[in-house]
Amino acid sequence: MTYRAPLSDFSRILKHVVGYDRVAETALFEEASPETVEAVLGEAAKMCEEVMAPLQRNGDLDPARLENGVVRTSRGFAEGYKAIAEGGWIASSAPPEFGGMGLPMTVTTCVNDMMSGACLALQLNPLMSQGQIEALEHHASDALKAVYLPKLVTGEWAGTMNLTEPQAGSDVGALTSKAEPLGDGSYAITGQKIFISWGDNDFTGNVCHLVLARLPDAVPGTKGISLFLVPKLIPDAAGDPGERNSLRVVSLEHKTGLHGSPTCVMSYEGARGWLVGEPNDGMRAMFTMMNNARLGVGVQGIGVADAATQHALSYAQERKQGRSETGTILGHADVRRMLAEMKADTYAARAIALTLAVAIDMSRATGDAAWTARAGVLTPIAKAFGTDTGIEVASKGVQVHGGMGYIEETGAAQFLRDVRVTAIYEGTNGIQAMDLVGRKLMDGGEAVFALIEEIESHAEVAKAHLPELAEAVWQATETLRETTEALLKRDMADRFGGAVPYLRAFARVLGADAHLRSACAEGGGAVERLARFYITRMLPEHVGLCAQARAGDLIPAEDFAA
Amino acid sequence: MTYRAPLSDFSRILKHVVGYDRVAETALFEEASPETVEAVLGEAAKMCEEVMAPLQRNGDLDPARLENGVVRTSRGFAEGYKAIAEGGWIASSAPPEFGGMGLPMTVTTCVNDMMSGACLALQLNPLMSQGQIEALEHHASDALKAVYLPKLVTGEWAGTMNLTEPQAGSDVGALTSKAEPLGDGSYAITGQKIFISWGDNDFTGNVCHLVLARLPDAVPGTKGISLFLVPKLIPDAAGDPGERNSLRVVSLEHKTGLHGSPTCVMSYEGARGWLVGEPNDGMRAMFTMMNNARLGVGVQGIGVADAATQHALSYAQERKQGRSETGTILGHADVRRMLAEMKADTYAARAIALTLAVAIDMSRATGDAAWTARAGVLTPIAKAFGTDTGIEVASKGVQVHGGMGYIEETGAAQFLRDVRVTAIYEGTNGIQAMDLVGRKLMDGGEAVFALIEEIESHAEVAKAHLPELAEAVWQATETLRETTEALLKRDMADRFGGAVPYLRAFARVLGADAHLRSACAEGGGAVERLARFYITRMLPEHVGLCAQARAGDLIPAEDFAA
Incomplete structure (x- = not known):
């Protein structure tokens, strides 16, 4: 099994769909010219193809395990992590003052995509560090930043996020972990956290946990939550790992997939931690890392979708079947249908994620609130559609393999088992959709309608090149506009009842925009045929x-009583 | 975890949707009155709930294994099988002359549904015997019938199907196993077969393999294939298991799920077998068992869908979440949306399967070619939609569980892993769709249009009760008619390129018909609300x-070359 980084898709999307040039024209990112980006992505691609991809099966065949309280990682993961760190890929967007490359999020998103496709279980580790770095950068004291950021950015230390407790999942406000002041500026953290990805490892010098907990005087709910940095080894005066902190990995979960990533139950037993941000303002800091992580998780789905497509295509090209034109199962229209759907949706999801990444970069570089609002709208869509695409594509990959898809040795099912969790963690896809129709429509739809206008203006331009396809995209966008207007008039329960299909319809339209613009730019050939396939076959799902x-919320809870 | 048999759904569908009365009015099935059927299903339900359901997790936790060439089955499966056999549930439709109950396929379908929901891995064993019994009943000599059928029907012996070889999956015609006459009316069978479900067990007195192979003078392709009955132990003069035959289980596959069902690589090394049907006419006999098995596999998906829905609902009812109305996650509109989709689609798929079962029964009882043609159209739809529904519902079941869905101990993921294969085996769902738009439209669409007429006439009647819903169903059926007409004008590659969505659109319309008729019959309340949910929210997918x-076949094979 081999993985090839999708460099030509990145190049096409950056050039023709998301307008990366605008990012490179800002003062903040002036060094990240398209040529530089191309070179950087080429380096990352090499590492992903040569170092990470050969580790992908190891995570499944030789899972992470807990031995006497210590996590032992899958064969080769330590070396893979070292290559990621040495290449500077842990956090390529981190600020240069702390050792980062200061690259735009757009570039980091491409790198995360490739790393996810190459080896998802290992990639999840730096993704967690990325979220932590962002949270510390924005909310931690200078003293904390000075000690932790350089080591996190180089990958010498790793970061985790500790939100969930057994009784507090999506309902974060129900958490009960406690933080008591120790009088020296630090706090004693006590509580149990579950589902902690990469809660420990055997290849970094320290593991730094960002933990949500309550101060003694905190009000109930989300307004009484504070954020603490709790290291496994407490840094000494020189900033080197010192005394062992009072925290431990209690057990690892037995999951459906992603076995190379240790999912830990963590116990904090009066562990020393330091406040990040203001007391009782933990949710704000948490959203900083969650927004970053939501894009990151969406991209996990996209990376796996690409890898699963390559894997299935390679099988279809090799699997002989006498009677077909090509001599392989590629001669079957239905096999090509599946592969074309896989390619077309991966491209659409990738374009959406990179559109979001550009919005984040432009927001940071220009401070323009419109870009920030655009990023807000796109975050739940990129997360949910990226991960749903990962799951659907991986499942089609199994199907392309026929009976062999159900046999674990082929590796097709691993993609499906691994990626399945991405629709759940970092806010379930249902939560994403509720965020879109709730919080993200609180501006009366301003940001959504601005995006719709933009897509329609693209379609207007495209009418000169591909009139039939452009008209279909324009019409679908109008339907999305009308649906948005209808939702804005509904109460929240009705909006929430229609949230998931609304998000998916939005993604369908955004994907059509990306395919249409690509086809207009490259005219004719396979790019146009794939756009035609997407717009005539997949867009009508909207x-x-x-x-x-x-239709809204139609079934009351009591109908489930019987 | 508990499983409750869906007796009220069966009752509603038999009464209001599929018109079971017509079956009971035939001379062949006059003893199977609705009252008798209800009593029979009640007995089967008890066995499924009390004996089989407690075994469901064992298949996953204690998989079948191969020890020194002998298959050892999961804990409790031997006792479970005994209960199935003693209840007469191995093959309740088998003819009384061979010890069966002679019940309509409609009843057997309900029993298979419940057994699949209770414990899929174990249920697959009698399902294989059912196919073998049907094939022998129609194609074997009286001498073979006399020896094998009574023992298969009682479950004393089990049956398997041996079609696939490493180079011959969907392309059955490529198989190379050989059969050489031994001069005494028997044949020496040599070859390797793969993916043999329940190729051996440790709880039946014999295992009887139906094996496709080629006679020495056979032409290439499917016209040179013959069918042989090859027992593990060769019956002696008294019909008791005698000498060990030259066949063995080489290995078990390591699958994504269904670990309680041993999937065997079988080696036939000059094993003695007996011809079933005419030489070179094996495909006809194979289709007898395959048609039966396609309904059976569709129903596997439905049974698992029901069990996964019950399991997810039970979690949703228990999972506390402070801020919602109900105090549980059922207070979330999106959780109810998922559960309502799960319920509505399970009901639709079940109604389709039972519509097919009634057509099979009516075809047998009346000999009317129209019923046979109806069964032909419905077979691929029942198989593909039933199994797709199983997978989608089980995946939503995982999603309802949130993070817990990815933890194997909850059992939610097992449903998904187990049911995933049903979209692949017994003809992939792509093959089903090609059968529908190919072979099943060879009558110029006569059987399909007859079905469409019938659905529209139901909708006309329903306009008096639920005008808005009835109109939506009528319109969707018209769209299906137009799509069928369009397909009939296309060449085969284009038809095949649109086959899978066409099949699903057909299922959407059939499901809407079932929901509409149920709502009209029971007016108001939860049944009508679920029908409204299906028709306003799920039918528009068509x-x-x-x-x-x-749109047809849009992407040529060369577009995948790059």
């Missing part, structure tokens, strides 16, 4: 989705 | 599906 979104 | 079906 009709049913918009109908669902408008 | 628009996109029909557009896909009409």
